[in-house]
Amino acid sequence: MTGPERGYRRLLHAYPAWYRRERGEEMLDTLLTAAPHGRTWPSLRDSGALILGGLRVRAGQNRRLTTAANLRLAVLFGVALWLTGQAADNLALAGLGWLHGIQPAQYFAFAAVRALVILAAVGAACFAPRPVVAAVCLIAIAVIVLIAVHTYAYLWWLLGEPVLLAVLTLLARGKERMPRYWLWLLGVELAVQTLIWFMIQPQFFLSGALSDLPWVVLAAVVLWAVVDARPAIAVGVCAAMQIIPVVTGGGYGIQFGFGFGTQFGGGHGFLWPLACVLALVMTLRLRRQAVL
């Protein structure tokens, strides 16, 4: 094996294994034919293109979707993120109620049920066929409305989550599915937004790390926009939607997802316009990525 071949083979690992099996040898042939005689190492230009190309394939961005389809997936993911945040809030509420034995216990049991039905709907939107998504979302909407009526909840509780579950159903009706590699963000949202409620207890060992995590997530999705702008749009949409509970009389104050709301106590109003700007800028970036 020659020097550049070894280097190119290493760089081709930026592509997923199935792609290398399909195209690897063909690309290697082209790379070696194009390499100037006597070159012992891949050029910077080829290296950059191979790494970026590999990441694009991993992100599913080597396949052409229309801007509308890409935007639908991004907004669907944003709604899923927001609903996951709501589920996390309810999960934390149930956990805290159970931990401290607060009465009435029924109230916290309802919170747990709300969390579970919302998570089931989000899970269905990620993995299940379209009819199953619609059925699970309908059940979730019915359960949430029943609980809200039973507990004389805020109007927001009665309307907000059911409306967004309906939006989730509508957006999940398209042909394309969310790429699997996005799903870690849902896990992070669930973990952070649940654990953040326990941060009010100073002895909580993750307090320091959790307070920085929202910025790490934000930086990660903005950097990833070089390859795929859709997760950044989703985070922007999710954060921008946090205004809804405030304007509809929700009781939490501004929550920005990924623990931002609790971290800043609702006092950092700049985050909301920032979220809108992020979603807009990334949508423009998405248009460029979708162009042939």
Add this chain to the structure above:
Amino acid sequence: MSMPIVPMREPTYFVLAALQDGPLHGYAIIKRAEGMSHGRVRLATGTLYTALDRLTDQGYVRLVSEEIVSGRARRSYGLTDAGSAALRAEATRMADAASLVIRTRPAASTGRGRGASPAGRKVRPA
């Protein structure tokens, strides 16, 4: 197959243009595109295959043949009818845009400022 509603990027245009005279393999596409664009479009291999993935998905390019050279697969790609139509549509769009400038503003009238000569008059060198 629907026509593109947005202008093609230059590399995409030259990849399609490179294939209009017949199927080519990866390296030949790179060289043809570079030659046709007078060296302006120098496709990196990673970029070329990303473009080929998209164009194949779009139905503009198809795999024509495959041969084994030095133990490695060498595939040739060709334009589909939809690809030819898209290429012609883009060329027409660019020609229309160019004709707006070239037809109505002859080279002699492109000077700026007070010293610019009117269209059709000779300009005496300084």
